[in-house]
Amino acid sequence: xxxxxFKNVTKSFGEFRAVSDVSFxxxxxxxxxxxxxxxxxxxxxxxxxxxxxTPTAGQIFIGGDEVTHLHPKDRNIAMVFQDYxxxxxxNLADNIAYPLxxxxxxxxxxxxxxxxxxxxxxxGHLMDRLPSQISGGQQQRTSLARALVYPAKVYLFxxxxxxxxxxxxxxxxxxxxxxxxxxxxxxxxxxxDQAEAMALATRIAVMDQxxxxxxxxxxxxxxxxxxxxxxxxxxxxxMNLVEVEGAQIDGKxxxxxxxxxxxxxxxxxxxxxxxxxxxxxxxxxxxxxxxxAEVGAINTITAPLFANENMGPESLVTVDRGDSARVTAxxxxxxxxDLSKVVTLSFSHEHVHLFDxxxxxxxxxxx
Amino acid sequence: MKLTIPAFVGRxxxxxxxxxxxxxxxxxxxxxxxxxxxxxxxxxxxxxDPWTLNNFVTVFGNSYAVQxxxxxxxxxxxxxxxxxxxxxxxxxxxxxxxxxxKGAVTYILLLFSSVVSGSAAMVPIFLIVSAAGLMDTHLAVxxxxxxxxxxxxxxxxxxxxxxxxxxxxxxxxxxxxSPVQAFFDVALxxxxxxxxxxxxxxxxxxWGSFLIPFILxxxxxxxxASVAIYSFYSEAGTPIVTLLAAYSLIYSLPxxxxxxxxSWKFGFRFFGGIKA
Numbered sequence: 077x078x079x080x081x082f083k084n085v086t087k088s089f090g091e092f093r094a095v096s097d098v099s100f101x102x103x104x105x106x107x108x109x110x111x112x113x114x115x116x117x118x119x120x121x122x123x124x125x126x127x128x129x130t131p132t133a134g135q136i137f138i139g140g141d142e143v144t145h146l147h148p149k150d151r152n153i154a155m156v157f158q159d160y161x162x163x164x165x166x167n168l169a170d171n172i173a174y175p176l177x178x179x180x181x182x183x184x185x186x187x188x189x190x191x192x193x194x195x196x197x198x199x200g201h202l203m204d205r206l207p208s209q210i211s212g213g214q215q216q217r218t219s220l221a222r223a224l225v226y227p228a229k230v231y232l233f234x235x236x237x238x239x240x241x242x243x244x245x246x247x248x249x250x251x252x253x254x255x256x257x258x259x260x261x262x263x264x265x266x267x268x269d270q271a272e273a274m275a276l277a278t279r280i281a282v283m284d285q286x287x288x289x290x291x292x293x294x295x296x297x298x299x300x301x302x303x304x305x306x307x308x309x310x311x312x313x314x315m316n317l318v319e320v321e322g323a324q325i326d327g328k329x330x331x332x333x334x335x336x337x338x339x340x341x342x343x344x345x346x347x348x349x350x351x352x353x354x355x356x357x358x359x360x361x362x363x364x365x366x367x368x369a370e371v372g373a374i375n376t377i378t379a380p381l382f383a384n385e386n387m388g389p390e391s392l393v394t395v396d397r398g399d400s401a402r403v404t405a406x407x408x409x410x411x412x413x414d415l416s417k418v419v420t421l422s423f424s425h426e427h428v429h430l431f432d433x434x435x436x437x438x439x440x441x442x443x
Numbered sequence: 444m445k446l447t448i449p450a451f452v453g454r455x456x457x458x459x460x461x462x463x464x465x466x467x468x469x470x471x472x473x474x475x476x477x478x479x480x481x482x483x484x485x486x487x488x489x490x491x492d493p494w495t496l497n498n499f500v501t502v503f504g505n506s507y508a509v510q511x512x513x514x515x516x517x518x519x520x521x522x523x524x525x526x527x528x529x530x531x532x533x534x535x536x537x538x539x540x541x542x543x544x545k546g547a548v549t550y551i552l553l554l555f556s557s558v559v560s561g562s563a564a565m566v567p568i569f570l571i572v573s574a575a576g577l578m579d580t581h582l583a584v585x586x587x588x589x590x591x592x593x594x595x596x597x598x599x600x601x602x603x604x605x606x607x608x609x610x611x612x613x614x615x616x617x618x619x620x621s622p623v624q625a626f627f628d629v630a631l632x633x634x635x636x637x638x639x640x641x642x643x644x645x646x647x648x649x650w651g652s653f654l655i656p657f658i659l660x661x662x663x664x665x666x667x668a669s670v671a672i673y674s675f676y677s678e679a680g681t682p683i684v685t686l687l688a689a690y691s692l693i694y695s696l697p698x699x700x701x702x703x704x705x706s707w708k709f710g711f712r713f714f715g716g717i718k719a
Contacts, residue, residue, distance in 0.1 A: 128613050148616040155617040161610035165632040174628070175618035222618070232617075 077262045078139030078229040079104045085134035087120050094120040096286035107256045107263045109273035112283035118266045122232055126155050139229050154228035156236040160219035162207035169203040172221045193221045213244045233265040249275055270310045282306045304435040307360050315360045316403045322357045335397050338375045342441045350432035360429035366405035366421045373422035377403050381419045395419050478688035498689035511671030519649040521585040526592050526645045531638055534600035549598055556594035572659055579661035588649050596641045603637035639709045668694045
């Protein structure tokens, strides 16, 4: 196990900058998820750690040693590929044992070790099958077994669960979480699925257009997203963002927009500064913090009902404020929600997130 | 399902027509199977009566014809090894590396390849081989064919390798393999069905060619079977049908054997990527 460090790493493909001056530090034993939409540079970053891409500029360190230009074989890392990359002409035993083969271990020993790992992953009974003769879930576990068969400094995962169906994905996610707790491995995990990142990571690096937007623990990213991009990417469904006009009334902040009124928010210097530039703010409220308004509620959003989706333990209620500016509430009830044509949602002050006109988070009082 | 009468008649007519067309194509092949075993074979189709192996005995008694089969074998195998090895390495490099303009290289080579082994370039090829002092050697034939077949072989193989995910070799290298190890352990076995296609194709091409060995070779002892077949024509130019038929059958056997061997041992199939 070892740490990983990026120092001002840039990777360009021609004119296109896939990764742009990125620096971060991943501690020994951390499980870091690189999260972002496709094309944000997360896979390129991972491939540079593996040595499959060479940075255009900057340095990469693994375990304190510079590896920027080191061949992948000399980095002592393990990687699970999105398409699993199982060798189609080798049976599972040879597939899993391949890293040991190139390390010069004798056949009996490496097959024994492969069987041990395969047994843990419950594919031990398939060792003489070809990859094409097993199911997708088993292929995924085979590629995981091949990564775990030798002690690596860092384990890299490139969207390893994206080709599984929903149920298998949950199962594999749980297993990876267990494995991480068990082994304490240093892992870097690329995904575009925020739920996977939240579930697995000790820290998440949210990436957008080649930059790291926020690098923090899952709970921090959930509670205090640093930009509207992060707010909109994390959470299921993501945070509602509403453009509002802000005004100071009696030393308190009041927000206004079509169908929306909020009064009496605490005023801070940062809010004052943001207001001074444009007078516009972005209000963010997570769906799970919205409720159907009781009579006399103070912070309200009123708009025509757009959708009412019953999910079992919860209902997703979406209202349309016009111009596709929709707000979704997650109401935790397993009863059928009987709603009128126009719905009023409300929320409490402590669940308000504010962003300035550039999309940057304005720290709340006491942050 | 019950057929209506017009549909029934239609089917009979179709089957009869198909059988007739099939028979027309089958006739030369039947001649090819019967004539070698017929002591009085002529150009007409006839069942041998009695069946005999005398034609083959006579052919094997002709040392020039037997030597020619061996020459064909040397030239074909030599060419196949050269084309197979060079095309595999070149196609792999063209597919996997990021050489600028690599697409153009293949297409230009492909464009000129038909020239190299075609009759248009016979004079320059003759002059080059002559200047290199390679006239009347197997090597001259092998090199000329390699030059002519390589671009197409590279083109076919490159397409084949392009369709194989890079992640195979990448995962091998991350697991600790050198590029050479990754090539031999992982890439080569996956590419093998493509190489087999190239091998069969170039073998058939060289084995069946006439013009290039005819021009580049001088002595009887170096001529391949395709040229030696002329020794079964009388001086007046009429074919000795019995011997010609027997020799033709022997001449075609290696190609048939190669097809059978390949489809038994490797199969004309392709692993491809595993469906995710």
